[in-house]
Amino acid sequence: MKPVKVGLLGLGTVGTGVVRIVEGHQNDLQSQTGSPIVIEKILVQNKSKARSIQIDSSKLTEDPYDIVHDPEIDVVVEVMGGIGNTKEYILEALSRGKHVVTANKDLMALHGPEILAKAGENRCDVLYEASVAGGIPIIRTLIEGFSSDRITKIMGIVNGTTNYILTKMSQEGASYSEVLKEAQQLGYAEADPTSDVEGLDAARKMTILSTLGFRTDVALEDVSTKGISAVSSEDIAYAKRLGYELKLLGIATSQDGFISVTVEPTMVKNTHPIASVNGVFNAVYVYGEAVGETMFYGPGAGELPTATSIVADLVAVVKNLRLGINGQHAVGTYKEKKLKTDEQISNKYFLLLHVDDRAGVLARITQVFAEFDVSLESVLQQPNPNNPDAEIIVITHDANKAAMKRVLHAFESLDVIRKVKSVYRVEG
Ligand SMILES: NC(=O)C1=CN([C@@H]2O[C@H](COP(=O)(O)OP(=O)(O)OC[C@H]3O[C@@H](n4cnc5c(N)ncnc54)[C@H](OP(=O)(O)O)[C@@H]3O)[C@@H](O)[C@H]2O)C=CC1
Numbered sequence: 001m002k003p004v005k006v007g008l009l010g011l012g013t014v015g016t017g018v019v020r021i022v023e024g025h026q027n028d029l030q031s032q033t034g035s036p037i038v039i040e041k042i043l044v045q046n047k048s049k050a051r052s053i054q055i056d057s058s059k060l061t062e063d064p065y066d067i068v069h070d071p072e073i074d075v076v077v078e079v080m081g082g083i084g085n086t087k088e089y090i091l092e093a094l095s096r097g098k099h100v101v102t103a104n105k106d107l108m109a110l111h112g113p114e115i116l117a118k119a120g121e122n123r124c125d126v127l128y129e130a131s132v133a134g135g136i137p138i139i140r141t142l143i144e145g146f147s148s149d150r151i152t153k154i155m156g157i158v159n160g161t162t163n164y165i166l167t168k169m170s171q172e173g174a175s176y177s178e179v180l181k182e183a184q185q186l187g188y189a190e191a192d193p194t195s196d197v198e199g200l201d202a203a204r205k206m207t208i209l210s211t212l213g214f215r216t217d218v219a220l221e222d223v224s225t226k227g228i229s230a231v232s233s234e235d236i237a238y239a240k241r242l243g244y245e246l247k248l249l250g251i252a253t254s255q256d257g258f259i260s261v262t263v264e265p266t267m268v269k270n271t272h273p274i275a276s277v278n279g280v281f282n283a284v285y286v287y288g289e290a291v292g293e294t295m296f297y298g299p300g301a302g303e304l305p306t307a308t309s310i311v312a313d314l315v316a317v318v319k320n321l322r323l324g325i326n327g328q329h330a331v332g333t334y335k336e337k338k339l340k341t342d343e344q345i346s347n348k349y350f351l352l353l354h355v356d357d358r359a360g361v362l363a364r365i366t367q368v369f370a371e372f373d374v375s376l377e378s379v380l381q382q383p384n385p386n387n388p389d390a391e392i393i394v395i396t397h398d399a400n401k402a403a404m405k406r407v408l409h410a411f412e413s414l415d416v417i418r419k420v421k422s423v424y425r426v427e428g
Pocket residue numbers: 009010011012013014015043044045046047049062078079080081082085103104105130131134187188189190191300301302303306
């Protein structure tokens with residue numbers, strides 16, 4: 001069979017992994033697809049930069065159109081990241097009939113519908129398994145594995161960098177900034193790690209997963225997002241003392257046709273399996289009406305795990321080429337999107353309050369919860385080890401989000417409360 005020629009946009013952490021797997025597993029790939037896969041050209045920013053693998057320098061280019069306009073290139077693998085130029089190169093490649101494999105969740109979360117429509121018009125494949133949860137094949141699983149079921153909840157740790165940071169803070173008492181630097185050196189973090197730590201990367205991934213899982217057009221703005229930059233070692237220590245771990249969780253639910261998607265640091269009971277997903281590992285729980293609970297676990301970032309998903313997509317494209325069925329993914333019709341209101345969202349909450357250390361304080365605080373119909377599971381009052389005031393730790397029963405907002409608003413004018421130190425959602 002004639003070789004399938006690939007143009008690689010990017011030779012950083014993931015691009016390097018793609019070259020290693022395509023070259024190292026060539027025979028296995030060929031035996032599955034029937035065609036040799038050749039990386040023909042590679043786009044980089046700087047051709048003279050030192051590389052961690054040996055590359056024939058004649059393959060490197062700094063001009064994207066050397067790849068996108070090359071009639072010999074069959075598939076463009078995009079692992080350069082970014083949105084603006086990258087979108088333009090991908091659309092141009094599709095308009096020239098090239099198939100696309102990408103790891104770019106930013107692009108797919110923001111412009112997925114436009115890119116997929118362009119692919120459809122040109123009978124091209126666009127596959128993006130590596131864009132969510134690195135080495136875990138969760139996208140194919142949602143599209144194919146769960147096609148017969150109705151998914152009610154998707155819950156996961158979908159950002160390796162923040163999970164790495166929270167794990168090191170919890171297990172080693174390491175400082176936030178020190179561990180972030182390590183995650184960057186290991187190639188887990190995004191070029192701008194703000195999108196990891198502020199939850200945006202996870203929100204983009206949850207946009208993709210909930211769109212596929214609930215078969216409705218979820219937009220990034222629909223995801224309520226909070227990152228981990230305000231999480232303190234004190235919060236983590238409290239969580240541990242009470243039998244919880246703090247994790248950045250993406251949670252998407254669908255009930256009676258209404259959906260909600262959130263990303264926020266969440267206290268997870270330490271007996272729940274997701275509490276022991278540590279380091280760069282990701283885990284995604286999918287709950288289906290018929291199947292019940294399922295869990296997918298694996299490395300969420302890094303060179304070879306991410307490249308595994310990219311090359312699996314490449315194999316799928318090449319198999320489709322052999323069968324002549326590229327671009328024939330049946331998208332079906334999406335359901336109308338209906339977002340839950342705060343009144344329809346129900347969670348347990350943890351609150352840490354710094355309060356005056358005097359008689360009657362606890363009663364005034366519990367009265368506010370009662371006034372807004374938020375029932376309490378446990379309340380603990382103790383001296384604050386660092387201040388003359390006291391601490392009150394509250395865990396609520398399931399309460400609707402609107403009621404919790406009213407409680408927090410009332411606390412702002414309650415004179416016995418010095419500070420609402422932390423508020424976290426509680427899961428499990
Ligand atoms: N790292 C990971 O674990 C994961 C990453 N991803 C996604 O994969 C993509 C790539 O990530 P990663 O490999 O970490 O990124 P890197 O920053 O390590 O690599 C980016 C590569 O793209 C090249 N590049 C960047 N901008 C341009 C440009 N404007 N023109 C030409 N070349 C350019 C760089 O060239 P040069 O080498 O010359 O600087 C570099 O080779 C991103 O979309 C990311 O979100 C997805 C899952 C996991």
